Amino acid sequence: MLKGKGVSKGIGIGHTKVLKTEEIKITDFKVEDKENELKFFKECLKNVMEETMKVTEKLSGTEADIMNAYLMILQDPTLTSETERLITEEGYNAGYATKVGFEAVEEMFRNMDDEYMSARASDIQDMKQKVLNKITNKAELDLTNLPENTILVSKDLSTSDTAKLNLKSIAGIIIEHGSENSHVSIMARTHEIPAIVGAKGIIKELQDDEYIAMDGSTGEIFVNPSQEEIDKLKKIQDDLKAQKNDLSKFIKRKSITKDGYKTEVVANIGSPKDMDAVIANGAEGIGLFRSEFLYMDSDAMPTEEEQFEAYKEVLEKAEGKRVIVRTLDIGGDKDLKYMKLDKEENPFLGYRAIRICLREPEIFKVQIRALLRASYYGKLAIMLPMISSVEEIRKAKEIINEVKEELKSKKVKFDKNVKVGIMIEIPSAAIMAEELAKECDFFSIGTNDLIQYTVAVERGNEKISDLYTKFHPAVIRLIKMAINGAHKSKIFCGMCGEAASDERYIPILVGLGLDEFSMNPTKMLSARKMIRSLSHKECKKIAQEVLKMNSATEIKSKMEEYIKNMEK
Numbered sequence: 001m002l003k004g005k006g007v008s009k010g011i012g013i014g015h016t017k018v019l020k021t022e023e024i025k026i027t028d029f030k031v032e033d034k035e036n037e038l039k040f041f042k043e044c045l046k047n048v049m050e051e052t053m054k055v056t057e058k059l060s061g062t063e064a065d066i067m068n069a070y071l072m073i074l075q076d077p078t079l080t081s082e083t084e085r086l087i088t089e090e091g092y093n094a095g096y097a098t099k100v101g102f103e104a105v106e107e108m109f110r111n112m113d114d115e116y117m118s119a120r121a122s123d124i125q126d127m128k129q130k131v132l133n134k135i136t137n138k139a140e141l142d143l144t145n146l147p148e149n150t151i152l153v154s155k156d157l158s159t160s161d162t163a164k165l166n167l168k169s170i171a172g173i174i175i176e177h178g179s180e181n182s183h184v185s186i187m188a189r190t191h192e193i194p195a196i197v198g199a200k201g202i203i204k205e206l207q208d209d210e211y212i213a214m215d216g217s218t219g220e221i222f223v224n225p226s227q228e229e230i231d232k233l234k235k236i237q238d239d240l241k242a243q244k245n246d247l248s249k250f251i252k253r254k255s256i257t258k259d260g261y262k263t264e265v266v267a268n269i270g271s272p273k274d275m276d277a278v279i280a281n282g283a284e285g286i287g288l289f290r291s292e293f294l295y296m297d298s299d300a301m302p303t304e305e306e307q308f309e310a311y312k313e314v315l316e317k318a319e320g321k322r323v324i325v326r327t328l329d330i331g332g333d334k335d336l337k338y339m340k341l342d343k344e345e346n347p348f349l350g351y352r353a354i355r356i357c358l359r360e361p362e363i364f365k366v367q368i369r370a371l372l373r374a375s376y377y378g379k380l381a382i383m384l385p386m387i388s389s390v391e392e393i394r395k396a397k398e399i400i401n402e403v404k405e406e407l408k409s410k411k412v413k414f415d416k417n418v419k420v421g422i423m424i425e426i427p428s429a430a431i432m433a434e435e436l437a438k439e440c441d442f443f444s445i446g447t448n449d450l451i452q453y454t455v456a457v458e459r460g461n462e463k464i465s466d467l468y469t470k471f472h473p474a475v476i477r478l479i480k481m482a483i484n485g486a487h488k489s490k491i492f493c494g495m496c497g498e499a500a501s502d503e504r505y506i507p508i509l510v511g512l513g514l515d516e517f518s519m520n521p522t523k524m525l526s527a528r529k530m531i532r533s534l535s536h537k538e539c540k541k542i543a544q545e546v547l548k549m550n551s552a553t554e555i556k557s558k559m560e561e562y563i564k565n566m567e568k
């Protein structure tokens with residue numbers, strides 16, 4: 001049995017199509033007519049661009065976004081500047097100049113710290129291949145006509161090749177390289193196609209048309225599987241299907257416990273495009289719109305108009321359900337290239353989120369104006385990230401009021417009662433919850449940051465990730481303080497950190513009285529199912545017991561045991 005890393009769950013059974021990419025041999029020589037050579041290169045590039053645009057036009061949603069990002073790189077002058085220099089200044093032939101020029105850019109991407117950006121190196125490699133195909137007049141692979149139940153096996157699958165696939169005929173994808181963040185992995189998850197990456201040596205091992213089976217969760221690959229193996233995998237496939245069917249029952253149901261305790265299961269989003277998944281999974285609203293993604297997806301600060309359109313689109317699609325938009329939460333692990341923030345020793349403890357907005361109100365005011373104008377189109381709430389003190393809420397509200405006055409004087413319509421809440425993601429905010437609750441309309445607990453600041457473990461540090469745990473008694477006590485603080489002032493308290501969707505944690509949160517659970521849309525239905533199977537009375541008892549415990553390991557085992565017993 002071969003093995004890789006499962007990145008998109010599901011079972012794939014079918015026949016292989018192995019894509020073996022041949023290296024094009026490129027020789028270097030000098031040309032007489034540099035101008036003509038440059039023209040030839042530009043024509044080849046233009047052809048690639050036009051073909052890519054044609055593919056992109058047929059796409060929508062995530063695929064279209066991915067291809068548009070690909071096109072943006074393809075149109076960026078920095079991609080071709082070295083190639084053009086090699087032709088015009090040094091007189092090299094277009095083929096050699098393309099190879100060397102594109103490889104320099106590929107190397108630059110590969111060395112970027114940001115995992116997503118470094119995964120884009122394979123896009124550049126793909127673009128180079130396509131331009132070289134044009135230069136050497138080589139035909140491209142046809143991926144549009146694959147037979148049904150094809151298991152596609154490839155060294156890497158470029159963004160543009162992925163976009164060309166007829167997904168209906170694909171039963172699974174196996175990639176020799178790749179990562180969880182590769183576009184092919186993202187696409188596979190979006191379309192629920194089983195996928196495995198990092199299957200080392202797979203290209204050498206397999207030929208076309210071999211019968212294989214794969215498990216997209218475990219990363220297992222079975223060549224010529226036995227009947228016994230097939231039966232086992234089909235059983236897993238049936239179970240997954242049954243699970244999905246079972247969950248679809250919960251789309252329109254309320255998020256209420258067996259004994260009538262009402263909560264809400266709402267969605268975390270990063271863009272208006274996520275609204276399809278939000279609606280398909282029956283969200284009761286949006287608990288967190290991470291607005292910084294609008295800023296991160298752009299080459300410059302998004303204008304008031306661009307932001308207004310994005311917020312309005314989400315509000316209209318939410319059809320009157322509450323949409324909580326978090327104001328710019330940049331800094332820490334989220335960088336804005338065009339903002340040129342200074343390098344800091346400890347960025348997580350540094351210049352970020354509300355700290356930037358209060359010191360650079362001209363940036364904050366643009367966003368607040370866009371938000372207030374959009375508030376006219378639905379039930380909008382504004383959430384302030386990284387609040388650590390009452391002064392910060394007061395100062396932010398002062399700015400919000402200034403913008404309100406400005407809009408009033410210009411007779412611009414907006415919701416005068418728009419709610420303003422805060423994230424509880426810094427321990428000082430949880431400790432001061434009672435006081436902070438008097439200054440705002442709601443809380444949402446951000447456990448992703450709250451955990452890191454409580455136990456002093458950076459959230460992305462793999463080496464000490466065992467210490468980063470939501471089961472730490474100090475974290476649970478801070479959550480309790482936040483919820484109690486909110487309830488004392490009769491405001492609601494939600495949670496939008498990852499912990500809100502963990503079934504081992506939900507009983508504790510219900511027991512502590514959390515009002516709203518906000519999470520990735522794909523997780524909402526199982527969370528709602530879980531809440532509906534709980535008794536609030538029993539959860540209160542569990543929360544009390546957990547609060548008396550002093551070890552994360554014990555709390556975690558207790559909750560795992562509880563879930564196991566529930567399943568019986």
Ligand code: PEP
Binds near residue numbers: 288290425445449
């Ligand atoms: C959090 O910190 O829990 C949170 C939801 O915000 P982010 O993950 O965007 O920092």
Ligand code: MG
Binds near residue numbers: 449
């Ligand atoms: Mg956070």
